[in-house]
Amino acid sequence: MSEKMNLERRSFLKGTALLAAAGLLEKGQAMMPSEQAAYDKYNACNVPRPTGLLDGEPVLQVPAPDSMGVAFAVTALSNGFVEVAENPQMEGATRFMAEGFPLAGIDDRVLRVRMTGLKPGTKYWYRAGAAKLVHPVGYWTKPSEIVWSSVHTFITAGANAPSHFGMMCDTHAAFEQMAKITKKYRELGTPLVVWNGDIPTSLTNKREDFVKHYLVPPHNDGYAADTAIVLNRGNHDFRGTAANRLCEVMMPRLPTERAMRDIALDRNFAFRMGEVALIGLDTGEDKPDHHPANGGFSRFTPYRVAQAAWLKDQFKRPEIAGAPYIVAFVHIPLFDPRPNANPGTTLEDYAVWHKECADLWSPTLIENGVQLVLAGHQHRYRYDAPTPQRPWAQIVGGGKGKTTFQTLVDCQVEDGELVARVHNTDAGTVVGEHRFKPRAVQGMV
Ligand SMILES: [Fe+2]
Ligand SMILES: [Fe+2]
Numbered sequence: 001m002s003e004k005m006n007l008e009r010r011s012f013l014k015g016t017a018l019l020a021a022a023g024l025l026e027k028g029q030a031m032m033p034s035e036q037a038a039y040d041k042y043n044a045c046n047v048p049r050p051t052g053l054l055d056g057e058p059v060l061q062v063p064a065p066d067s068m069g070v071a072f073a074v075t076a077l078s079n080g081f082v083e084v085a086e087n088p089q090m091e092g093a094t095r096f097m098a099e100g101f102p103l104a105g106i107d108d109r110v111l112r113v114r115m116t117g118l119k120p121g122t123k124y125w126y127r128a129g130a131a132k133l134v135h136p137v138g139y140w141t142k143p144s145e146i147v148w149s150s151v152h153t154f155i156t157a158g159a160n161a162p163s164h165f166g167m168m169c170d171t172h173a174a175f176e177q178m179a180k181i182t183k184k185y186r187e188l189g190t191p192l193v194v195w196n197g198d199i200p201t202s203l204t205n206k207r208e209d210f211v212k213h214y215l216v217p218p219h220n221d222g223y224a225a226d227t228a229i230v231l232n233r234g235n236h237d238f239r240g241t242a243a244n245r246l247c248e249v250m251m252p253r254l255p256t257e258r259a260m261r262d263i264a265l266d267r268n269f270a271f272r273m274g275e276v277a278l279i280g281l282d283t284g285e286d287k288p289d290h291h292p293a294n295g296g297f298s299r300f301t302p303y304r305v306a307q308a309a310w311l312k313d314q315f316k317r318p319e320i321a322g323a324p325y326i327v328a329f330v331h332i333p334l335f336d337p338r339p340n341a342n343p344g345t346t347l348e349d350y351a352v353w354h355k356e357c358a359d360l361w362s363p364t365l366i367e368n369g370v371q372l373v374l375a376g377h378q379h380r381y382r383y384d385a386p387t388p389q390r391p392w393a394q395i396v397g398g399g400k401g402k403t404t405f406q407t408l409v410d411c412q413v414e415d416g417e418l419v420a421r422v423h424n425t426d427a428g429t430v431v432g433e434h435r436f437k438p439r440a441v442q443g444m445v
Contacts, residue, residue: 080111120158169376170399197234
Protein backbone atom coordinates (compact mmCIF):
# COMPACT_ATOMS: atom_id res chain seq x y z
CA MET A 1 0.00 0.00 0.00
CA SER A 2 1.41 3.42 -0.88
CA GLU A 3 2.04 6.19 1.64
CA LYS A 4 -0.75 8.22 0.06
CA MET A 5 -3.25 5.41 0.48
CA ASN A 6 -2.26 5.05 4.13
CA LEU A 7 -2.94 8.72 4.74
CA GLU A 8 -6.31 8.51 3.01
CA ARG A 9 -7.27 5.51 5.11
CA ARG A 10 -6.30 7.33 8.29
CA SER A 11 -8.34 10.39 7.24
CA PHE A 12 -11.32 8.19 6.51
CA LEU A 13 -11.13 6.49 9.88
CA LYS A 14 -10.87 9.74 11.77
CA GLY A 15 -13.73 11.18 9.71
CA THR A 16 -15.95 8.19 10.40
CA ALA A 17 -15.32 8.50 14.12
CA LEU A 18 -16.24 12.18 14.07
CA LEU A 19 -19.40 11.60 12.10
CA ALA A 20 -20.39 8.83 14.43
CA ALA A 21 -19.75 11.06 17.44
CA ALA A 22 -21.90 13.81 15.90
CA GLY A 23 -24.74 11.35 15.28
CA LEU A 24 -24.65 12.05 11.56
CA LEU A 25 -24.35 8.43 10.45
CA GLU A 26 -27.36 6.31 9.62
CA LYS A 27 -28.11 3.42 11.90
CA GLY A 28 -25.81 0.56 10.99
CA GLN A 29 -23.11 2.85 9.60
CA ALA A 30 -21.45 3.57 12.93
CA MET A 31 -18.74 1.30 14.25
CA MET A 32 -19.24 -0.98 17.15
CA PRO A 33 -17.89 0.71 20.30
CA SER A 34 -15.12 -1.84 20.69
CA GLU A 35 -14.04 -1.34 17.08
CA GLN A 36 -14.19 2.42 17.46
CA ALA A 37 -12.01 2.12 20.55
CA ALA A 38 -9.52 0.13 18.51
CA TYR A 39 -9.47 2.77 15.78
CA ASP A 40 -9.08 5.53 18.34
CA LYS A 41 -6.17 3.71 19.98
CA TYR A 42 -4.59 3.09 16.59
CA ASN A 43 -4.95 6.71 15.54
CA ALA A 44 -3.68 8.01 18.86
CA CYS A 45 -0.53 5.92 18.61
CA ASN A 46 2.27 8.23 17.61
CA VAL A 47 5.17 6.27 16.11
CA PRO A 48 8.29 8.39 16.54
CA ARG A 49 10.89 8.58 13.78
CA PRO A 50 13.23 5.67 14.57
CA THR A 51 16.90 6.33 15.14
CA GLY A 52 19.57 3.84 14.06
CA LEU A 53 17.05 1.78 12.10
CA LEU A 54 19.30 1.28 9.05
CA ASP A 55 22.30 -0.85 9.95
CA GLY A 56 24.96 -0.34 7.28
CA GLU A 57 24.80 0.60 3.64
CA PRO A 58 22.63 -1.07 0.98
CA VAL A 59 24.13 -4.00 -0.95
CA LEU A 60 23.30 -4.07 -4.68
CA GLN A 61 22.93 -7.61 -6.02
CA VAL A 62 21.53 -9.93 -8.71
CA PRO A 63 21.97 -7.32 -11.46
CA ALA A 64 20.14 -8.03 -14.71
CA PRO A 65 19.26 -5.97 -17.79
CA ASP A 66 15.81 -5.15 -16.42
CA SER A 67 16.09 -5.62 -12.67
CA MET A 68 18.33 -5.01 -9.66
CA GLY A 69 18.15 -6.27 -6.11
CA VAL A 70 19.10 -4.46 -2.92
CA ALA A 71 19.45 -5.96 0.55
CA PHE A 72 20.19 -4.10 3.75
CA ALA A 73 20.14 -4.67 7.48
CA VAL A 74 17.83 -3.06 10.02
CA THR A 75 17.65 -3.08 13.81
CA ALA A 76 13.89 -3.50 14.31
CA LEU A 77 10.85 -5.04 12.64
CA SER A 78 10.37 -3.00 9.48
CA ASN A 79 9.05 -2.87 5.99
CA GLY A 80 11.64 -2.01 3.33
CA PHE A 81 11.55 0.26 0.33
CA VAL A 82 13.71 1.40 -2.54
CA GLU A 83 13.09 4.48 -4.63
CA VAL A 84 14.74 4.65 -8.05
CA ALA A 85 14.95 7.39 -10.66
CA GLU A 86 16.99 8.34 -13.71
CA ASN A 87 18.21 11.58 -12.15
CA PRO A 88 20.13 12.44 -8.97
CA GLN A 89 17.31 14.68 -7.76
CA MET A 90 15.11 11.55 -7.63
CA GLU A 91 12.38 13.35 -9.56
CA GLY A 92 9.62 11.02 -10.69
CA ALA A 93 11.08 8.19 -8.59
CA THR A 94 9.39 4.81 -8.58
CA ARG A 95 9.00 3.18 -5.20
CA PHE A 96 9.36 -0.59 -4.65
CA MET A 97 8.43 -2.46 -1.50
CA ALA A 98 10.34 -5.37 0.04
CA GLU A 99 9.94 -8.50 -2.07
CA GLY A 100 7.04 -10.71 -1.04
CA PHE A 101 3.53 -11.33 -2.30
CA PRO A 102 0.88 -10.87 -1.01
CA LEU A 103 2.75 -9.94 2.16
CA ALA A 104 5.81 -7.76 1.66
CA GLY A 105 8.95 -9.20 3.23
CA ILE A 106 8.88 -7.47 6.58
CA ASP A 107 11.70 -8.52 8.89
CA ASP A 108 13.54 -7.45 12.02
CA ARG A 109 17.02 -7.83 10.48
CA VAL A 110 17.17 -8.20 6.69
CA LEU A 111 15.16 -6.39 4.04
CA ARG A 112 15.39 -7.34 0.39
CA VAL A 113 13.89 -5.20 -2.34
CA ARG A 114 13.91 -5.93 -6.07
CA MET A 115 13.53 -3.20 -8.65
CA THR A 116 11.93 -4.50 -11.84
CA GLY A 117 10.94 -3.02 -15.19
CA LEU A 118 14.26 -1.20 -15.52
CA LYS A 119 15.92 -0.27 -18.83
CA PRO A 120 19.10 -2.12 -19.90
CA GLY A 121 22.48 -0.39 -19.75
CA THR A 122 21.02 2.60 -17.91
CA LYS A 123 22.36 4.62 -15.02
CA TYR A 124 19.94 4.91 -12.12
CA TRP A 125 19.96 6.72 -8.80
CA TYR A 126 18.35 5.03 -5.82
CA ARG A 127 17.92 5.13 -2.07
CA ALA A 128 16.90 2.39 0.34
CA GLY A 129 14.62 2.95 3.29
CA ALA A 130 12.79 1.26 6.10
CA ALA A 131 9.67 2.01 8.12
CA LYS A 132 9.58 0.55 11.62
CA LEU A 133 6.40 -1.36 12.35
CA VAL A 134 4.60 -1.27 15.70
CA HIS A 135 1.39 -2.95 16.84
CA PRO A 136 -0.77 -0.50 18.81
CA VAL A 137 -3.83 -2.78 18.67
CA GLY A 138 -3.35 -6.54 18.56
CA TYR A 139 -2.03 -7.47 15.15
CA TRP A 140 -2.94 -4.07 13.64
CA THR A 141 0.31 -2.73 12.29
CA LYS A 142 1.35 0.90 12.06
CA PRO A 143 4.49 2.10 10.26
CA SER A 144 6.80 4.90 11.23
CA GLU A 145 7.87 7.39 8.61
CA ILE A 146 10.47 5.94 6.25
CA VAL A 147 14.12 6.41 7.18
CA TRP A 148 16.16 6.70 3.97
CA SER A 149 19.77 5.97 3.09
CA SER A 150 21.72 8.50 1.07
CA VAL A 151 21.31 8.39 -2.71
CA HIS A 152 23.54 5.93 -4.61
CA THR A 153 23.84 4.87 -8.24
CA PHE A 154 24.03 1.73 -10.36
CA ILE A 155 24.07 0.73 -14.01
CA THR A 156 21.84 -2.07 -15.26
CA ALA A 157 23.37 -4.91 -17.27
CA GLY A 158 22.76 -5.33 -20.99
CA ALA A 159 24.45 -5.28 -24.38
CA ASN A 160 24.54 -1.46 -24.18
CA ALA A 161 26.09 -1.41 -20.68
CA PRO A 162 29.81 -0.67 -20.19
CA SER A 163 32.03 -3.65 -21.13
CA HIS A 164 33.51 -3.59 -17.64
CA PHE A 165 33.32 -5.93 -14.64
CA GLY A 166 35.50 -7.43 -11.94
CA MET A 167 36.07 -10.67 -10.05
CA MET A 168 37.12 -11.20 -6.44
CA CYS A 169 37.24 -14.49 -4.61
CA ASP A 170 38.25 -16.37 -1.47
CA THR A 171 37.89 -13.41 0.84
CA HIS A 172 37.08 -15.80 3.72
CA ALA A 173 35.92 -13.09 6.10
CA ALA A 174 39.33 -11.42 5.98
CA PHE A 175 37.61 -8.06 6.14
CA GLU A 176 40.71 -5.85 6.24
CA GLN A 177 42.12 -7.48 3.13
CA MET A 178 38.76 -7.36 1.47
CA ALA A 179 38.48 -3.63 2.07
CA LYS A 180 41.54 -3.21 -0.16
CA ILE A 181 39.76 -5.07 -2.97
CA THR A 182 36.58 -3.06 -2.62
CA LYS A 183 38.57 0.20 -2.49
CA LYS A 184 40.33 -0.79 -5.71
CA TYR A 185 37.20 -1.55 -7.70
CA ARG A 186 35.62 1.66 -6.56
CA GLU A 187 38.74 3.56 -7.67
CA LEU A 188 38.48 1.85 -11.05
CA GLY A 189 34.76 2.58 -11.35
CA THR A 190 33.96 -1.10 -11.92
CA PRO A 191 30.15 -1.21 -12.18
CA LEU A 192 29.73 -4.91 -11.34
CA VAL A 193 31.84 -7.45 -9.44
CA VAL A 194 31.42 -11.22 -9.34
CA TRP A 195 32.18 -12.44 -5.81
CA ASN A 196 33.43 -15.83 -6.91
CA GLY A 197 33.00 -17.94 -3.81
CA ASP A 198 34.39 -18.80 -0.39
CA ILE A 199 33.00 -15.78 1.41
CA PRO A 200 32.96 -17.29 4.96
CA THR A 201 35.87 -18.83 6.78
CA SER A 202 34.15 -22.10 7.49
CA LEU A 203 30.68 -22.52 8.96
CA THR A 204 27.54 -20.47 8.74
CA ASN A 205 25.24 -21.83 11.41
CA LYS A 206 22.77 -18.97 11.65
CA ARG A 207 21.41 -16.29 9.40
CA GLU A 208 23.20 -13.59 11.36
CA ASP A 209 26.51 -15.06 10.14
CA PHE A 210 25.44 -14.21 6.59
CA VAL A 211 24.32 -10.76 7.74
CA LYS A 212 27.81 -10.13 9.13
CA HIS A 213 29.52 -11.34 5.96
CA TYR A 214 27.39 -9.47 3.45
CA LEU A 215 25.41 -6.65 5.00
CA VAL A 216 27.26 -5.36 8.05
CA PRO A 217 30.90 -6.45 7.67
CA PRO A 218 33.36 -4.23 9.53
CA HIS A 219 34.41 -2.59 6.27
CA ASN A 220 30.90 -1.88 4.98
CA ASP A 221 31.39 1.71 4.06
CA GLY A 222 29.26 1.08 1.01
CA TYR A 223 31.31 -1.61 -0.74
CA ALA A 224 28.26 -2.62 -2.77
CA ALA A 225 26.16 0.54 -2.56
CA ASP A 226 27.28 1.74 -6.01
CA THR A 227 28.76 -1.50 -7.39
CA ALA A 228 26.48 -4.47 -7.98
CA ILE A 229 27.60 -7.80 -6.53
CA VAL A 230 27.02 -11.07 -8.40
CA LEU A 231 27.42 -13.92 -5.97
CA ASN A 232 28.82 -17.23 -7.21
CA ARG A 233 29.23 -19.74 -4.42
CA GLY A 234 32.34 -21.70 -3.48
CA ASN A 235 32.74 -24.86 -1.44
CA HIS A 236 32.85 -22.97 1.88
CA ASP A 237 29.51 -21.33 1.10
CA PHE A 238 27.82 -24.72 1.44
CA ARG A 239 29.06 -25.45 4.96
CA GLY A 240 27.17 -25.08 8.21
CA THR A 241 23.56 -25.64 9.17
CA ALA A 242 22.43 -22.26 7.80
CA ALA A 243 24.04 -22.70 4.37
CA ASN A 244 20.71 -23.25 2.65
CA ARG A 245 19.33 -20.04 4.19
CA LEU A 246 21.65 -17.82 2.15
CA CYS A 247 18.66 -16.67 0.08
CA GLU A 248 17.32 -14.91 3.18
CA VAL A 249 20.24 -12.48 2.92
CA MET A 250 21.48 -12.62 -0.67
CA MET A 251 18.65 -12.83 -3.19
CA PRO A 252 18.38 -15.59 -5.79
CA ARG A 253 17.92 -14.62 -9.43
CA LEU A 254 14.44 -13.95 -10.77
CA PRO A 255 12.61 -17.10 -11.92
CA THR A 256 11.84 -15.34 -15.21
CA GLU A 257 15.55 -15.53 -16.10
CA ARG A 258 15.37 -19.28 -16.72
CA ALA A 259 13.24 -22.06 -18.14
CA MET A 260 10.84 -24.05 -15.94
CA ARG A 261 13.13 -27.09 -16.28
CA ASP A 262 15.89 -25.04 -14.62
CA ILE A 263 13.74 -23.43 -11.96
CA ALA A 264 15.91 -24.80 -9.12
CA LEU A 265 19.06 -23.24 -10.64
CA ASP A 266 18.44 -19.92 -8.98
CA ARG A 267 22.09 -18.80 -8.75
CA ASN A 268 23.28 -19.46 -12.29
CA PHE A 269 23.50 -16.35 -14.43
CA ALA A 270 24.04 -15.44 -18.07
CA PHE A 271 23.77 -11.82 -19.10
CA ARG A 272 25.63 -9.18 -21.06
CA MET A 273 27.82 -6.38 -19.79
CA GLY A 274 28.40 -4.54 -23.04
CA GLU A 275 30.34 -6.69 -25.47
CA VAL A 276 30.91 -9.43 -22.89
CA ALA A 277 28.54 -12.24 -21.89
CA LEU A 278 29.04 -13.30 -18.26
CA ILE A 279 28.10 -16.87 -17.39
CA GLY A 280 28.01 -18.16 -13.83
CA LEU A 281 28.44 -21.86 -13.02
CA ASP A 282 28.44 -23.37 -9.54
CA THR A 283 31.07 -26.05 -8.94
CA GLY A 284 29.67 -26.84 -5.46
CA GLU A 285 31.55 -28.69 -2.74
CA ASP A 286 35.13 -29.83 -3.17
CA LYS A 287 34.41 -33.43 -2.07
CA PRO A 288 32.23 -36.09 -3.73
CA ASP A 289 28.62 -36.45 -2.59
CA HIS A 290 29.42 -39.77 -0.94
CA HIS A 291 32.11 -38.22 1.26
CA PRO A 292 31.12 -38.62 4.94
CA ALA A 293 31.57 -34.88 5.48
CA ASN A 294 28.42 -34.30 3.45
CA GLY A 295 26.27 -36.42 5.76
CA GLY A 296 24.32 -37.94 2.89
CA PHE A 297 22.30 -34.85 2.09
CA SER A 298 24.28 -33.23 -0.73
CA ARG A 299 23.36 -33.67 -4.39
CA PHE A 300 26.12 -31.85 -6.20
CA THR A 301 26.56 -34.35 -9.03
CA PRO A 302 22.96 -34.03 -10.32
CA TYR A 303 23.25 -30.27 -9.68
CA ARG A 304 26.26 -30.12 -12.02
CA VAL A 305 24.45 -32.25 -14.62
CA ALA A 306 21.45 -29.90 -14.47
CA GLN A 307 23.77 -26.95 -15.00
CA ALA A 308 25.26 -28.63 -18.08
CA ALA A 309 21.82 -28.62 -19.73
CA TRP A 310 21.23 -25.02 -18.62
CA LEU A 311 24.63 -23.99 -20.00
CA LYS A 312 23.94 -25.47 -23.42
CA ASP A 313 20.68 -23.58 -23.67
CA GLN A 314 22.25 -20.22 -22.85
CA PHE A 315 23.95 -20.29 -26.25
CA LYS A 316 20.55 -20.45 -27.93
CA ARG A 317 19.87 -16.94 -26.66
CA PRO A 318 20.90 -14.40 -29.33
CA GLU A 319 22.40 -11.97 -26.81
CA ILE A 320 24.70 -14.69 -25.46
CA ALA A 321 25.46 -16.50 -28.75
CA GLY A 322 26.24 -13.19 -30.43
CA ALA A 323 28.50 -11.73 -27.74
CA PRO A 324 31.99 -10.83 -28.97
CA TYR A 325 33.46 -12.11 -25.68
CA ILE A 326 32.25 -14.78 -23.27
CA VAL A 327 33.63 -15.19 -19.77
CA ALA A 328 32.57 -18.09 -17.52
CA PHE A 329 32.87 -17.92 -13.73
CA VAL A 330 33.49 -20.96 -11.55
CA HIS A 331 34.82 -21.22 -8.02
CA ILE A 332 36.85 -24.43 -8.35
CA PRO A 333 39.10 -24.31 -11.44
CA LEU A 334 38.20 -26.47 -14.43
CA PHE A 335 41.83 -27.22 -15.19
CA ASP A 336 45.12 -27.66 -13.38
CA PRO A 337 48.48 -28.02 -15.14
CA ARG A 338 49.97 -30.23 -12.41
CA PRO A 339 49.53 -33.93 -13.26
CA ASN A 340 48.97 -34.94 -9.62
CA ALA A 341 46.53 -32.17 -8.76
CA ASN A 342 43.47 -33.60 -6.97
CA PRO A 343 40.53 -33.69 -9.44
CA GLY A 344 37.89 -34.00 -6.69
CA THR A 345 36.77 -37.48 -7.62
CA THR A 346 38.24 -39.36 -4.64
CA LEU A 347 37.63 -39.38 -0.89
CA GLU A 348 41.16 -38.17 -0.22
CA ASP A 349 41.68 -34.52 0.59
CA TYR A 350 39.69 -32.19 -1.62
CA ALA A 351 39.40 -31.00 -5.20
CA VAL A 352 42.14 -28.67 -6.36
CA TRP A 353 40.44 -28.57 -9.73
CA HIS A 354 37.09 -30.12 -10.66
CA LYS A 355 37.20 -32.88 -13.25
CA GLU A 356 33.48 -33.69 -13.07
CA CYS A 357 32.55 -30.06 -13.84
CA ALA A 358 35.20 -29.84 -16.56
CA ASP A 359 33.92 -33.03 -18.24
CA LEU A 360 30.33 -31.78 -18.09
CA TRP A 361 30.81 -28.15 -19.09
CA SER A 362 34.06 -27.72 -21.00
CA PRO A 363 32.79 -29.25 -24.30
CA THR A 364 30.04 -26.60 -24.37
CA LEU A 365 32.51 -23.84 -23.54
CA ILE A 366 34.79 -25.03 -26.36
CA GLU A 367 31.98 -25.49 -28.88
CA ASN A 368 30.83 -21.93 -28.30
CA GLY A 369 34.22 -20.25 -28.34
CA VAL A 370 34.30 -19.12 -24.71
CA GLN A 371 37.58 -17.25 -24.33
CA LEU A 372 38.09 -17.08 -20.60
CA VAL A 373 37.24 -18.92 -17.37
CA LEU A 374 37.67 -16.97 -14.12
CA ALA A 375 38.15 -19.21 -11.09
CA GLY A 376 39.22 -19.07 -7.44
CA HIS A 377 39.62 -21.70 -4.72
CA GLN A 378 43.40 -22.14 -4.90
CA HIS A 379 44.13 -18.75 -3.30
CA ARG A 380 47.10 -18.26 -5.62
CA TYR A 381 46.99 -16.22 -8.80
CA ARG A 382 47.75 -18.25 -11.91
CA TYR A 383 47.21 -17.89 -15.63
CA ASP A 384 46.60 -20.96 -17.79
CA ALA A 385 47.09 -20.00 -21.41
CA PRO A 386 44.76 -21.60 -23.96
CA THR A 387 45.89 -24.68 -25.87
CA PRO A 388 44.51 -26.36 -29.02
CA GLN A 389 42.78 -29.00 -26.83
CA ARG A 390 41.51 -26.42 -24.31
CA PRO A 391 41.03 -23.20 -26.25
CA TRP A 392 39.66 -21.27 -23.26
CA ALA A 393 42.14 -19.54 -20.98
CA GLN A 394 41.81 -19.66 -17.22
CA ILE A 395 42.73 -17.06 -14.63
CA VAL A 396 42.76 -18.31 -11.04
CA GLY A 397 42.39 -15.45 -8.59
CA GLY A 398 44.44 -14.97 -5.45
CA GLY A 399 42.96 -15.27 -1.97
CA LYS A 400 43.59 -15.17 1.73
CA GLY A 401 46.75 -16.94 2.86
CA LYS A 402 50.15 -16.58 4.51
CA THR A 403 52.11 -16.70 1.26
CA THR A 404 49.45 -15.54 -1.16
CA PHE A 405 47.80 -12.22 -1.97
CA GLN A 406 44.26 -11.12 -2.66
CA THR A 407 43.43 -10.11 -6.20
CA LEU A 408 40.88 -8.12 -8.09
CA VAL A 409 40.64 -9.24 -11.72
CA ASP A 410 39.33 -6.17 -13.53
CA CYS A 411 38.13 -6.78 -17.10
CA GLN A 412 37.39 -4.15 -19.75
CA VAL A 413 37.15 -4.05 -23.53
CA GLU A 414 39.83 -1.71 -24.83
CA ASP A 415 40.73 -1.09 -28.48
CA GLY A 416 38.94 -4.18 -29.72
CA GLU A 417 40.30 -6.58 -27.11
CA LEU A 418 39.09 -7.85 -23.76
CA VAL A 419 41.78 -6.93 -21.23
CA ALA A 420 41.89 -8.71 -17.87
CA ARG A 421 44.14 -6.94 -15.37
CA VAL A 422 45.07 -8.79 -12.22
CA HIS A 423 45.56 -6.41 -9.30
CA ASN A 424 47.46 -7.47 -6.22
CA THR A 425 45.26 -5.51 -3.87
CA ASP A 426 47.53 -6.14 -0.88
CA ALA A 427 50.51 -4.45 -2.58
CA GLY A 428 48.58 -2.08 -4.82
CA THR A 429 50.26 -3.37 -7.99
CA VAL A 430 49.17 -4.93 -11.27
CA VAL A 431 50.68 -8.42 -11.49
CA GLY A 432 49.18 -9.63 -14.76
CA GLU A 433 47.53 -8.41 -17.93
CA HIS A 434 45.86 -10.84 -20.33
CA ARG A 435 44.27 -9.92 -23.67
CA PHE A 436 41.62 -11.74 -25.67
CA LYS A 437 40.43 -11.27 -29.25
CA PRO A 438 36.71 -11.19 -30.08
CA ARG A 439 35.03 -14.48 -30.96
CA ALA A 440 34.48 -15.27 -34.58
CA VAL A 441 30.68 -15.05 -34.41
CA GLN A 442 28.00 -14.08 -36.87
CA GLY A 443 25.38 -11.44 -36.23
CA MET A 444 26.82 -9.93 -33.08
CA VAL A 445 24.22 -8.33 -30.85
FE1 LIG B 1 38.98 -20.48 -0.54
FE1 LIG C 1 37.29 -22.95 -2.25
